[in-house]
Amino acid sequence: MTSFTVIGHIACTDASFSLQDLPGKGGRMDLLCRAVASSLFLSHGIRKDTICDIILLGPPNPGRIIRFDGSALRSLSPD
Template sequence: MTSFAIVGHLARTDGDFSLNDLPGAGRMDVLCRCVNASLFLSHDLRRDADCYLVLLGGPKAPKTVLFRGGELRSLSPDERSAGALVKKALSIPCGSEFREAAPGVYVRNGGLERLFTEHAFAVLDEKGTDIRMVPAVPEAFLLSDHQNFSDAEEALVKDAPRYSVGPVCLHADHTITVISNEIDRRKNGWK
């Protein structure tokens, strides 16, 4: 199982946003692209992948929305589809445990601190070790949206291993695609 967690620093937590303006919802478009990059194959889903969206914008922050590839039933490969599922998840009351909003989509209160107690995340960072040089690819990865990690987030991840996907900085969704490709290559004996 591979898990990706993306921090949405400005992403709305109240669900009060238009699907026609996902960038205006705290760059929800970036997060939706990350959901799609984490889970979609050509004509199928990655059933062995999860995607966590850590939403930090708005009055109800922090909240975490989880997409489980093995359980999803109603996700199409476009930003609006992922955005609609996030919006639906944010519309239901939740507590400290994940609550199902739709098949394979869950929401709970809480953010990175809680996730770090549940997963041993590696941080994807352009200054990290080349992922192709490590003997084993980690199972959980943490990325930031269009903003850098805050000082508090950096303090939380200071001891996590850091990996890079190449010599230039990529968008978060592109980075996820490269990581998934590296995992696919290794699983299938490609070098």
């Protein structure tokens, strides 16, 4: 089992940011999304033996953890 942990020190912890502004108001949420994609996606599938944890430490509610478990993901496409 491979495990990745990525810490977002300024990543927003609520849905107040726009999807059009992930690098700005989202607190570099674009980098966190890229880290999840890079850790889980193969060229034609998902790594089933991988877990990626994202720790969000930004405002307004710091200390949120989001877990992406490759063995539990369904209907996810790299496109």
